[in-house]
Amino acid sequence: xxxxxxxxxxxxxxxxxxxxxxxxxxxxxxxxxxxxxxxxxxxxxxxxxxxxxxxxxxxxxxxxxxxxxxxxxxxxxxxxxxxxxxxxxxxxxxxxxxxxxxxxxxxxxxxxxxxxxxxxxxxxxxxxxxxxxxxxxxxxxxxxxxxxxxxxxxxxxxxxxxxxxxxxxxxxxxxxxxxxxxxxxxxxxxxxxxxxxxxxxxxxxxxxxxxxxxxxxxxxxxxxxxxxxxxxxxxxxxxxxxxxxxxxxxxxxxxxxxxxxxxxxxxxxxxxxxxxxxxxxxxxxxxxxxxxxxxxxxxxxxxxxxxxxxxxxxxxxxxxxxxxxxxxxxxxxxxxxxxxxxxxxxxxxxxxxxxxxxxxxxxxxxxxxxxxxxxxxxxxxxxxxxxxxxxxxxxxxxxxxxxxxxxxxxxxxxxxxxxxxxxxxxxxxxxxxxxxxxxxxxxxxxxxxxxxxxxxxxxxxxxxxxxxxxxxxxxxxxxxxxxxxxxxxxxxxxxxxxxxxxxxxxxxxxxxxxxxxxxxxxxxxxxxxxxxxxxxxxxxxxxxxxxxxxxxxxxxxxxxxxxxxxxxxxxxxxxxxxxxxxxxxxxxxxxxxxxxxxxxxxxxxxxxxxxxxxxxxxxxxxxxxxxxxxxxxxxxxxxxxxxxxxxxxxxxxxx
Amino acid sequence: xxxxxxxxxxxxxxxxxxxxxxxxxxxxxxxxxxxxxxxxxxxxxxxxxxxxxxxxxxxxxxxxxxxxxxxxxxxxxxxxxxxxxxxxxxxxxxxxxxxxxxxx
Numbered sequence: 001x002x003x004x005x006x007x008x009x010x011x012x013x014x015x016x017x018x019x020x021x022x023x024x025x026x027x028x029x030x031x032x033x034x035x036x037x038x039x040x041x042x043x044x045x046x047x048x049x050x051x052x053x054x055x056x057x058x059x060x061x062x063x064x065x066x067x068x069x070x071x072x073x074x075x076x077x078x079x080x081x082x083x084x085x086x087x088x089x090x091x092x093x094x095x096x097x098x099x100x101x102x103x104x105x106x107x108x109x110x111x112x113x114x115x116x117x118x119x120x121x122x123x124x125x126x127x128x129x130x131x132x133x134x135x136x137x138x139x140x141x142x143x144x145x146x147x148x149x150x151x152x153x154x155x156x157x158x159x160x161x162x163x164x165x166x167x168x169x170x171x172x173x174x175x176x177x178x179x180x181x182x183x184x185x186x187x188x189x190x191x192x193x194x195x196x197x198x199x200x201x202x203x204x205x206x207x208x209x210x211x212x213x214x215x216x217x218x219x220x221x222x223x224x225x226x227x228x229x230x231x232x233x234x235x236x237x238x239x240x241x242x243x244x245x246x247x248x249x250x251x252x253x254x255x256x257x258x259x260x261x262x263x264x265x266x267x268x269x270x271x272x273x274x275x276x277x278x279x280x281x282x283x284x285x286x287x288x289x290x291x292x293x294x295x296x297x298x299x300x301x302x303x304x305x306x307x308x309x310x311x312x313x314x315x316x317x318x319x320x321x322x323x324x325x326x327x328x329x330x331x332x333x334x335x336x337x338x339x340x341x342x343x344x345x346x347x348x349x350x351x352x353x354x355x356x357x358x359x360x361x362x363x364x365x366x367x368x369x370x371x372x373x374x375x376x377x378x379x380x381x382x383x384x385x386x387x388x389x390x391x392x393x394x395x396x397x398x399x400x401x402x403x404x405x406x407x408x409x410x411x412x413x414x415x416x417x418x419x420x421x422x423x424x425x426x427x428x429x430x431x432x433x434x435x436x437x438x439x440x441x442x443x444x445x446x447x448x449x450x451x452x453x454x455x456x457x458x459x460x461x462x463x464x465x466x467x468x469x470x471x472x473x474x475x476x477x478x479x480x481x482x483x484x485x486x487x488x489x490x491x492x493x494x495x496x497x498x499x500x501x502x503x504x505x506x507x508x509x510x511x512x513x514x515x516x517x518x519x520x521x522x523x524x525x526x527x528x529x530x531x532x533x534x535x536x537x538x539x540x541x542x543x544x545x546x547x548x549x550x551x552x553x554x555x556x557x558x559x560x561x562x563x564x565x566x567x568x569x570x571x572x573x574x575x576x577x578x579x580x581x582x583x584x585x586x587x588x589x590x591x592x593x594x595x596x597x598x599x600x601x602x603x604x605x606x607x608x609x610x611x612x613x614x615x616x617x618x619x620x621x622x623x624x625x626x627x628x629x630x631x632x633x634x635x636x637x638x639x640x641x642x643x644x645x646x647x648x649x650x651x652x653x654x655x
Numbered sequence: 656x657x658x659x660x661x662x663x664x665x666x667x668x669x670x671x672x673x674x675x676x677x678x679x680x681x682x683x684x685x686x687x688x689x690x691x692x693x694x695x696x697x698x699x700x701x702x703x704x705x706x707x708x709x710x711x712x713x714x715x716x717x718x719x720x721x722x723x724x725x726x727x728x729x730x731x732x733x734x735x736x737x738x739x740x741x742x743x744x745x746x747x748x749x750x751x752x753x754x755x756x757x758x759x
Binding site (some may be wrong): 628629630631632635636639 | 678681682683690751752754755756757
């Protein structure tokens with residue numbers, strides 16, 4: 001690829017959202033609503049068009065030249081042998097996939113926001129933040145230098161903070177925003193330390209430079225394991241993985257389009273991108289990889305269990321997001337990078353869809369989010385329900401929907417990679433996750449749209465306007481059709497139909513000469529068997545959900561009564577993580593602060609500060625007595641001083 | 656011809672006497688014009704010392720300094736007399752003890 005063309009295109013795709021953000025921040029509040037909406041959405045549409053051209057550039061590039069790094073300008077240069085940081089842009093198949101997800105899904109969500117935020121007075125601020133987020137995310141995925149990546153990484157946390165706290169009059173939103181930001185900063189710190197370690201060893205922060213030097217890391221050595229563990233901690237904080245996951249459900253305080261864009265489709269998957277991007281290092285650190293895989297699958301199970309008992313429609317979807325990202329993290333942990341990226345893209349489509357359909361419901365019920373007060377909405381919101389079902393089917397991995405291809409491919413991949421019996425154990429856990437996913441996905445649909453209406457508001461609900469229904473419908477069509485299209489395409493160019501298109505497209509990234517052993521593809525027979533087993537598990541979960549929540553036979557409460565009593569309690573209270581962190585971290589910190597306020601400040605700090613102040617004022621009071629305003633007094637002081645001076649001189653000279 | 660060294664101590668004594676008279680006048684008189692004249696007296700006592708030392712040490716620098724002092728004194732008189740005139744114009748009594756607002 002021509003690097004100057006890459007530089008021009010990348011600058012365009014980065015500057016368009018910045019222009020939108022600046023325009024709405026500076027001029028938006030004084031302009032009519034239509035102009036604000038137009039600026040906010042058109043800037044992302046234009047970025048999407050540029051991103052499509054960039055994708056075409058990658059597809060059209062000859063094999064072996066799929067990756068290009070453009071050098072925009074030199075930022076830091078500490079001379080020969082010192083650190084040198086350039087503002088570099090890397091365009092390769094991996095960043096191209098992310099570009100499409102960010103700008104494509106991002107544009108649809110911006111369009112949807114026009115309807116969802118129709119009555120909000122802060123619309124200019126909203127679009128300004130949203131465009132800023134798109135810019136930050138694009139910077140993150142296009143960065144050709146670790147320092148630039150970290151800047152994008154921190155900027156998405158900032159925009160996430162601003163958007164979670166968008167309704168700043170609500171104390172809960174402000175607290176949630178702060179919690180999200182603080183948690184992400186933990187990840188930022190880990191990432192920065194990893195960058196320091198990399199500089200110490202390799203001497204450069206440029207991503208191609210790091211990967212070219214990855215061979216110099218001792219395979220399985222302490223250094224590379226430490227770097228990868230730190231990178232993984234950064235990824236866990238960003239992607240809401242155990243133990244840094246508690247911010248994501250609280251982040252649902254933000255407006256629903258924000259949840260769809262940042263906390264489902266793009267930002268929370270940045271951790272997956274980071275690990276996939278740094279695969280040459282992770283391939284050399286099996287211990288870190290194993291840790292990542294275990295955390296991923298553990299979070300997937302935990303979040304799935306929690307999602308079963310939550311009653312807030314957005315929190316259910318948030319926990320399902322956490323669970324699905326757990327699967328992606330698991331996949332990058334076992335080296336199935338292409339499968340993880342495929343699931344990332346598919347998940348962006350169907351999870352944004354689910355969030356926006358849920359937004360339609362919340363909008364129609366005037367900000368009601370408790371699913372126990374919904375029910376029977378299919379009568380009034382037929383189109384929204386159809387779209388929601390498309391997302392639910394994809395989430396549960398029902399065959400022919402896009403989630404089926406991505407998730408079964410991802411789980412099947414685990415079968416062929418890993419030591420001893422571990423793949424089989426992980427696969428069985430994966431089947432369990434399929435059952436859980438089917439259960440909570442269909443529980444949500446059944447309680448919201450089916451059954452008897454639980455409140456009078458449901459009867460007054462009306463279908464969403466076209467500007468909100470349109471983006472949802474487009475995503476619903478993608479969610480239903482994208483997998484089939486890719487599978488048919490894959491059948492002609494690649495024998496493995498599960499994730500063939502993604503695997504062959506991303507292969508140049510993940511099979512560079514310096515990367516470690518590539519995960520082994522499944523054979524066609526094993527793939528089909530894995531797909532059948534996974535589908536049966538999903539269908540089993542979906543069927544159980546239908547029996548419990550659709551037909552109410554048996555009643556849901558009978559089921560929970562039969563389980564060990566601790567399990568529903570743990571699930572409903574989210575395994576008490578918030579309470580544990582509160583007791584372990586928040587309360588000691590608050591206690592320390594209170595002690596400092598009550599003891600250290602008045603006794604220690606104030607003591608000497610006050611003493612200095614008192615001494616000054618006493619000195620002043622003493623000096624004030626000598627300022628009489630009488631010239632003769634001043635003259636006599638002068639003459640007295642002169643007399644003293646004369647006497648002193650005589651004494652000193654005569655000595 | 657009287658030797659310069661013989662009269663020099665008397666010159667210093669005269670200067671000391673004039674300076675003391677001036678300083679005393681500044682301290683005890685209340686009329687600003689008189690205080691002013693006393694200040695002039697002190698300056699001229701210093702001038703005598705400068706000129707006397709100049710002759711005693713056979714150097715022109717003493718006379719140069721005396722001229723300097725005369726010029727500065729002239730400038731000072733201009734400012735001081737202007738102030739006194741203004742104080743008189745706004746109807747205040749000419750009494751240095753009365754002009755103590757700046758101490759507040």
